Amino acid sequence: MAAVSGLVRRPLRQVTVRDAINQGMDEELERDEKVFLLGEEVAQYDGAYKVSRGLWKKYGDKRIIDTPISEMGFAGIAVGAAMAGLRPICEFMTFNFSMQAIDQVINSAAKTYYMSGGLQPVPIVFRGPNGASAGVAAQHSQCFAAWYGHCPGLKVVSPWSSEDAKGLIKSAIRDNNPVVMLENELMYGVPFEFPAEAQSKDFLIPIGKAKIERQGTHITVVSHSRPVGHCLEAATVLSKEGIECEVINLRTIRPMDIETVEASVMKTNHLVTVEGGWPQFGVGAEICARIMEGPAFNFLDAPAVRVTGADVPMPYAKILEDNSVPQVKDIIFAIKKTLNI
């Protein structure tokens, strides 16, 4: 009898990425009264993508603030608040709009601790959806992982699953440095199993640590954000053909956990990187360069290969858009080419 009851498994909770971020922010707002959220439509509208649903009702005008449509202005205000001792979460409705405010993110937030010789920290989080959505065309589909990942002084995280989203937003809010969290609109509604530890109010995912989502022996496939799911799909397909892929979810773009990638490449001898952003100067390009500089290079049996978005502004027409983002078939093709199959 005792043995049987030990085998009973409690069903895991299914939580969407949206709700995971909501939970994470809610818990941190509750934990520390210096934390507040500002951005367009975050309060009374419940969030343009409903990520901040219910927070204004719970915390009120002083903690959840609707701003006018003035990214440069409110990002600057948020940075000032962080310098003065508050812990703002500054939401960009999409990161495309952050380009209006990028001077504040880089010159006022990222560089300040360095420029002040260690005197002035800027504990701020910039978050919002990043990258391609569906049919939103050129000005609303850009991936900013490479742009923000380029800058010393910034931390940049890119969650894929609900667990990633909750753990990373909490770590970002508690971090005393400027953190950019690149979410994904198409992932907001996707449910994931939420492990027991993720339900704790102190559940944190360390910034700067990648996760091996799937163990494998033949090839290392590294990705971040939504494409991680595509990589796992490709891995499932290839597994039937006897190819076992090791899929790594970067979770953090900067500081990048290259050690996890290196250890994996030293085991599998093959590398494919997958990202939604453009190829030139992208996340994959950085991974390849670092692999060449480190111990893993000598373990490569083939050149590393990148799978990326197409090198064009995002077209609107569906057939063109579908071919401008990395698809599962492109990942499978790249893996097979690398393995010379």
Added chain:
Amino acid sequence: MTPSRRPAVKAWRLRGHLKETCGHPDGVSPAFGSCRNPHCLRSMRKMLAAVSRVLSGAAQKPANRVLVASRNFANDATFEIKKCDLHRLEEGPPVTTVLTREDGLKYYRMMQTVRRMELKADQLYKQKIIRGFCHLCDGQEACCVGLEAGINPTDHLITAYRAHGFTFTRGLSVREILAELTGRKGGCAKGKGGSMHMYAKNFYGGNGIVGAQGQIFEAYNMAALWKLPCIFICENNRYGMGTSVERAAASTDYFKRGDFIPGLRVDGMDILCVREATRFAAAYCRSGKGPILMELQTYRYHGHSMSDPGVSYRTREEIQEVRSKSDPIMLLKDRMVNSNLASVEELKEIDVEVRKEIEDAAQFATADPEPPLEELGYHIYSSDPPFEVRGANQWIKFKSVS
């Protein structure tokens, strides 16, 4: 008597009857017996007669034409329009204006076309034939049509994402616009731009990134400093997405916010007001005095975009009130009919023609093929020799042609 004359005579007699029994104000019978008075048997009989005529193949149109030709319309009429609020201006646009019958019919047709086109876009979006973002301007027709009436085709215009109306008034066809919305090769941007990225001669889009209040003030400064002939226009529809202007602006007197730049506040639901204000503003600029600001007070019936129901931050009563009291198309129609510039039937005929035009355009927009995959890389650079564009991996290549 030729067969086509008979219905005309009958209709005249019926009109007299309707004035007596149905209480229609001007004795004008609604088309095809659409009198709402359930007790109007004559009206029902006319409707049945009309239906049977249609079914028997006899043309209804010639009868109407005979009616129209036999009526004397006024060539033009003078109307009073609302005085504009002024900022740093001694005098403003005139408070009366002359509308010719020809112009009236043109404006009516244009506004009705924009209205129907936007409603068709709503429909296509719900059918998932249009994807992504779709920001509709129904309710704001007097702004784009009135503006165009006050400027020249050689003037330059740029706007934000609520751009379909301007795209039409700047000269593109409904076909090209709808086909762009559906992402087909017959679209004005070959399907590559979508709703927010439509361009035409002297029309610079269609832009998706807005707000940038700081940039506006920078632009005001340079325009005034260098006396640039620029009309800055604010279509104030009371809400920025889900946030009312009171919650977003320290001063909602947008026409004054150019500070050293003179400004006008205009009734944006009255196309004649918009036209006169635009003529005034354009003349001001062309005379070398520098920039000027125009705030058009208007209203959008739809939410911010198709993903916004538009009723969480405003009441249905408010929307309904604007529709019933200030609809721009209704206002023009009432003016024209009451001043004998046009008849109700004539305007209804235009409605029918517009509906057909939109239907045809929607057919085209749904049937036209998507742009070819080979052209994915085209139009990255202008005036450059062809080069290769990388696809999702290093083995997928596209050609890029200017």
